[in-house]
Amino acid sequence: MSLHNLDNLYRQTIMAYAQHPHNYKPMLETESYHIRKYNPNCGDIIDLAFNMNDDKVTNIHFYGDGCAISKASASMMTDLVSGKNRSQITQLVEQFSKMARGEDGDFKSLGEAQILSGVTKFPTRVKCATLAWHALDELLAIEK
Amino acid sequence: MIYFDNAATSQKPQSVIDSLVDYYQNDNANVHRGIYELSERATNAYEQARDKVQNFIHAKKREEVLFTRGTTESLNWLASTYGAENIKQGDEILISYMEHHSNIVPWQQLAQRVGANLKYINLKADGTLDLTDAEEKMSDKTKIVSVTHASNVLGVVNPIKELAQMAHEHGAIMIADGAQSAPHMAIDVQDMDVDFFAFSGHKMLGPTGIGILYGRYEVLNKMSPAQFGGEMIELVDLQEATFQPLPWRFEAGTPNIAGAIGLGAAVDYLTNIGMPEVEAYEQSLVSYALPKIKKIPGVTVYGPQDSEHHSGVIAFNLDSVHAHDLATALDQEGIEVRAGHHCTQPLMRHLDIAATVRVSLYIYNTREEIDHFIDIIGKIKEYFNREFA
Numbered sequence: 079m080s081l082h083n084l085d086n087l088y089r090q091t092i093m094a095y096a097q098h099p100h101n102y103k104p105m106l107e108t109e110s111y112h113i114r115k116y117n118p119n120c121g122d123i124i125d126l127a128f129n130m131n132d133d134k135v136t137n138i139h140f141y142g143d144g145c146a147i148s149k150a151s152a153s154m155m156t157d158l159v160s161g162k163n164r165s166q167i168t169q170l171v172e173q174f175s176k177m178a179r180g181e182d183g184d185f186k187s188l189g190e191a192q193i194l195s196g197v198t199k200f201p202t203r204v205k206c207a208t209l210a211w212h213a214l215d216e217l218l219a220i221e222k
Numbered sequence: 223m224i225y226f227d228n229a230a231t232s233q234k235p236q237s238v239i240d241s242l243v244d245y246y247q248n249d250n251a252n253v254h255r256g257i258y259e260l261s262e263r264a265t266n267a268y269e270q271a272r273d274k275v276q277n278f279i280h281a282k283k284r285e286e287v288l289f290t291r292g293t294t295e296s297l298n299w300l301a302s303t304y305g306a307e308n309i310k311q312g313d314e315i316l317i318s319y320m321e322h323h324s325n326i327v328p329w330q331q332l333a334q335r336v337g338a339n340l341k342y343i344n345l346k347a348d349g350t351l352d353l354t355d356a357e358e359k360m361s362d363k364t365k366i367v368s369v370t371h372a373s374n375v376l377g378v379v380n381p382i383k384e385l386a387q388m389a390h391e392h393g394a395i396m397i398a399d400g401a402q403s404a405p406h407m408a409i410d411v412q413d414m415d416v417d418f419f420a421f422s423g424h425k426m427l428g429p430t431g432i433g434i435l436y437g438r439y440e441v442l443n444k445m446s447p448a449q450f451g452g453e454m455i456e457l458v459d460l461q462e463a464t465f466q467p468l469p470w471r472f473e474a475g476t477p478n479i480a481g482a483i484g485l486g487a488a489v490d491y492l493t494n495i496g497m498p499e500v501e502a503y504e505q506s507l508v509s510y511a512l513p514k515i516k517k518i519p520g521v522t523v524y525g526p527q528d529s530e531h532h533s534g535v536i537a538f539n540l541d542s543v544h545a546h547d548l549a550t551a552l553d554q555e556g557i558e559v560r561a562g563h564h565c566t567q568p569l570m571r572h573l574d575i576a577a578t579v580r581v582s583l584y585i586y587n588t589r590e591e592i593d594h595f596i597d598i599i600g601k602i603k604e605y606f607n608r609e610f611a
Contacts, residue, residue: 083554096610122560203550
């Protein structure tokens with residue numbers, strides 16, 4: 079039985095987030111920042127939204143149909159960036175991209191999301207992990 | 223390894239691989255050009271492949287068989303040549319909700335360019351085509367009806383002959399996308415009465431990069447070439463040129479000679495088995511697999527629920543494991559399936575889902591493989607359904 083290989087990807091923490099995602103709720107349509115992103119490879123959809131108060135991200139949440147990896151990743155990301163400012167978040171997004179590309183580095187700032195580095199061993203699933211982060215990156219690029 | 227992704231592409235028999243090697247080692251030359259024996263051998267092999275395909279699909283004339291890069295190129299040619307010349311503002315193109323993107327987007331582009339309307343035939347609850355709706359949506363404005371012969375998701379085989387009759391009554395032409403049917407059942411383009419039929423070599427044991435566009439002679443002969451260059455010309459002047467007769471008028475440049483020869487070898491392989499036998503064997507696999515898949519707790523199978531009306535393409539979801547997670551887990555066990563939207567986003571929206579797992583069977587799959595697959599699915603469900611707190 080080689081399903082134990084899956085433990086490298088579906089770590090306990092990841093599965094816990096996937097089963098009980100954080101900040102997972104439908105869009106209110108009143109958020110000042112909202113984006114819908116598709117993963118063209120698989121059809122997954124994610125809605126990501128937040129407000130900006132005093133250059134700080136508040137009330138960030140996501141919704142959509144996604145696999146365990148994408149839900150866990152979005153959960154960890156929303157927890158991580160909540161209350162942080164634009165430049166702090168931009169750095170975190172860069173760190174996460176670097177980690178997902180399999181590059182070396184110190185990714186302590188990513189906190190729990192570091193556990194998603196296991197995805198580099200499953201190249202076809204990297205996009206599942208990065209979808210929410212790409213959505214966030216695009217939203218941050220919008221100047222309001 | 224268990225390969226269950228045959229709707230994406232098939233594995234290749236040794237005879238097909240050997241035919242490619244043999245061509246490159248012994249007969250390699252350009253076709254329709256050289257005044258020497260080697261070129262004649264290459265030309266003969268290339269044109270023999272056309273004859274094999276003609277017999278395979280029961281075309282009336284060999285000139286009706288054009289080599290293309292695959293189904294996608296065949297359909298794009300039709301939209302950019304026949305479509306561009308015959309579709310005007312206000313005309314209608316009728317397709318269905320179960321089409322692959324390659325039988326949607328070329329028509330969308332054409333419709334946008336000329337101001338035509340693209341309409342979709344509805345599906346019934348069991349995923350089959352709603353023929354009453356097809357009838358209602360056809361009018362004298364309808365100029366093209368283009369529908370897949372077999373769905374790459376729903377396991378549905380469409381009644382192309384009936385649709386062709388309806389289309390012709392309204393003066394429209396009938397195009398069938400045969401990518402998922404030509405590999406799996408006997409094809410008779412004359413009996414179906416289609417004007418065009420497109421399919422790919424690589425899904426029917428042949429090489430990638432080679433496919434077919436069949437066109438009824440009378441329609442094809444009036445159609446302009448999609449590309450211009452060598453091989454397709456007759457006489458080139460400074461300002462104008464005349465073209466070769468069918469089929470070469472459509473085959474500009476050096477064609478995929480090895481690919482055509484490889485496809486010919488694949489046709490030989492399938493013909494040796496017999497297409498009715500291929501279909502019967504796959505049907506026996508479906509009758510074995512479908513009830514077992516349906517018995518998995520929490521499973522939803524899309525398309526017809528009885529194996530009698532279901533082809534070797536079985537798309538499903540588990541309520542507790544997302545399609546991609548399931549596909550990754552199956553891959554860890556050496557079982558290759560597809561997960562995703564299968565290039566049918568309008569269909570996925572129609573079914574209100576983002577993705578499915580898809581098992582697609584072919585002649586080399588076995589009941590033992592299906593047993594193992596069902597067994598592993600049970601273990602994967604246990605793996606994912608533990609409580610991770």
